Amino acid sequence: MRMRGLYLVEPLVAVYAFASFLVYPLVQQYVYRRLWQELTNTTYSTSDNNSHCDPSNSTRSYHADVQKAASLFSLYSELFSMIPSLLATLILVAYSDQRGRKITIILPLIGSLVYTLSFLAVSFFELNVYLLILSSFVNGLFGGLGTFLGGCFAYIADLCEDGQQKTLRMAGVDMVIGLLSGVASLSTGYFLQAAGFNWPFFTSALFHCVNLLYAIFVLEETVKRPADDPLDSSPQPNALQRMACGVYHLFAGAGRRRNILLVLLLLIFNSFAFANIGGISMITLYELNPPLCWSEILIGYGSALTTTVFLTSFVGVVALSRCGVHNLVIVLMGILSMAVGMVLVAFTKTTLMMFLARLPMLLAIMPFPVLRSMMSKVVSKTEQGALFACVACLDSASSNAASAVFSSVYAATVTWNSGFCFLLAAGLCGIPLALLAALGLLGVDEAKEAIETEGLIPGEEPLSGNESIVPSTP
Missing domain, CATH: 1.20.1250.20 (MFS general substrate transporter like domains)
Known part of the structure; x- marks a missing residue:
């Protein structure tokens, strides 16, 4: 007998925010250190207490080249992630009107888990750092943050009849994102100093895994599909057309x-x-x-x-x-x-x-x-x-x-x-x-x-x- 599910999406948002922002600040630092090693052929020193504002700092000549390479790396990662994620968001969240909201929550969680595990693999086995751009692209194919939040807000809108209740629950989601991301961002520095990069990446992947299990087995669906739904018998082009035209029909x-x-x-x-x-x-x-x-x-x-x-x-x-x-x-x-x-x-x-x-x-x-x-x-x-x-x-x-x-x-x-x-x-x-x-x-x-x-x-x-x-x- 299947246990009764919950109509609470806020725990998903909280764990997602914490797990994601546990990694985001570390990504920039990890890429920066790897590029430093590649461009300068020296080990990145974490014990250098000289201020970067100090003109007598002898390492300042390296910072410009490394920062330029790191900024280009971030630009490429963002572009490779943004383009597929925009398309996935537009299709999946509109598609959820007919097939349910959970698909817009579960798929981004899978993408985030793959993304975090790829960082763990690159860090643990010291693989080529540019493989992380490929992981950004894969994460974008699953929808990313835009699809996840779009699905969560649509899920809340399904549950709220009263306009004031809808406003307060959506404001609560924004508050949860801000607080949990702030706590995660503050803890990353101490985590990195105590355990290095591998353990924070592993911890983030573990949180995403727990979140995924909650979304699949505990979270209830708000959009109920009728028993005589013709999804399996309808031609594939018609299904794709319905997905792509959801926003068009909105207006x-x-x-x-x-x-x-x-x-x-x-x-x-x-x-x-x-x-x-x-x-x-x-x-x-x-x-x-x-x-x-x-x-x-x-x-x-x-x-x-x-x-x-x-x-x-x-x-x-x-x-x-x-x-x-x-x-x-x-x-x-x-x-x-x-x-x-x-x-x-x-x-x-x-x-x-x-x-x-x-x-x-x-x-x-x-x-x-x-x-x-x-x-x-x-x-x-x-x-x-x-x-x-x-x-x-x-x-x-x-x-x-x-x-x-x-x-x-x-x-x-x-x-x-x-x-x-x-x-x-x-x-x-x-x-x-x-x-x-x-x-x-x-x-x-x-x-x-x-x-x-x-x-x-x-x-x-x-x-x-x-x-x-x-x-x-x-």
């Missing part, structure tokens, strides 16, 4: 008003993600360079303070939602929180001010769960997978583009103004603010649109406000 089968609302929400989400991720990704480099010249310990403390943003943003969403604050106002507060924090970081020159500059950003994550919930409420239950496939793909594309653009801007401006990229991030926050103002002027109510969407026949225009027989939710 083609809806009215103009809903599409305008959905497009505006997507643009706000991704324009803010571009500014947020681009600015945050440059903070560590800014801390390493003069005049701050932070040590690894200070960077760890700074990272720990950054992860508290996820917790405070979650508390902010809960408190403001229960106080009846409008969703658009919550999003506005989060965007302004990010913009003010970036401006302060741009002019920070001391360690104390660098810590204090993070305080205004304590609500900067609030827009993401609120916008996901708003988008989820304006589409029907059968379109949740297609929606979050679209969100995950655009989010992955904007994140990768932001890292590339801000890295280039930082490299071009660091000699004359190292804080320029943070001012750029603050300025780019004006785009989602303008789109948010346009959304507010349109006066479109996502709760009312959700009611109309559920009863809408594909291809039929939604009812206008005075024709609806169901009153809008306040």
Whole structure:
């Protein structure tokens, strides 16, 4: 007799975040050390206490070549992973509307397990380091982080009937990701110092394995397939066509008003993600360079303070939602929180001010769960997978583009103004603010649109406000 399953995806997200971020900081360090050995024909010294800011440091002449090789390695890994993962996310998460959410959770977990085991093999047997680029490609074929999070958010959307409950659970997922990734990132340095690279890689693989078993045998499916489902008898081209066209039907089968609302929400989400991720990704480099010249310990403390943003943003969403604050106002507060924090970081020159500059950003994550919930409420239950496939793909594309653009801007401006990229991030926050103002002027109510969407026949225009027989939710 099969045991009763659970409808809890949060444990999966927590273990995935911890296992992944236990490895991510080590990957850069491992590749850097291997490339150092190959390019300099010397052993990488871990006992060198000379500051990299010290002009008398004799190893500085090697750092430029190794950093260039390491950055190119990261670029190739990211490209080989991004392209297949975007396609896999678009297909798999949209496909989950008909065949279930668990496929979008299980496949990325398999990819992450293979990815981590490949690092363990390369480290343990000292194989060619460029084999890791191939493992990135394989991980991308299984969907990667975008597919996993898209599937998890679609899973939560299936379970939540109430809009406020949906917002709070999605905010909780963001908080879990932030806290567990922060704990993992802080522990990697001590783990590496005590046990080397092999044991952290093995530990991460073990966590992914446990996660995979939970997803397969414990997690219940939310999308139930009917008994007379024609999946096995339908031609393969038809099945592939249904998978590829999921996002197209998300917009083609809806009215103009809903599409305008959905497009505006997507643009706000991704324009803010571009500014947020681009600015945050440059903070560590800014801390390493003069005049701050932070040590690894200070960077760890700074990272720990950054992860508290996820917790405070979650508390902010809960408190403001229960106080009846409008969703658009919550999003506005989060965007302004990010913009003010970036401006302060741009002019920070001391360690104390660098810590204090993070305080205004304590609500900067609030827009993401609120916008996901708003988008989820304006589409029907059968379109949740297609929606979050679209969100995950655009989010992955904007994140990768932001890292590339801000890295280039930082490299071009660091000699004359190292804080320029943070001012750029603050300025780019004006785009989602303008789109948010346009959304507010349109006066479109996502709760009312959700009611109309559920009863809408594909291809039929939604009812206008005075024709609806169901009153809008306040």
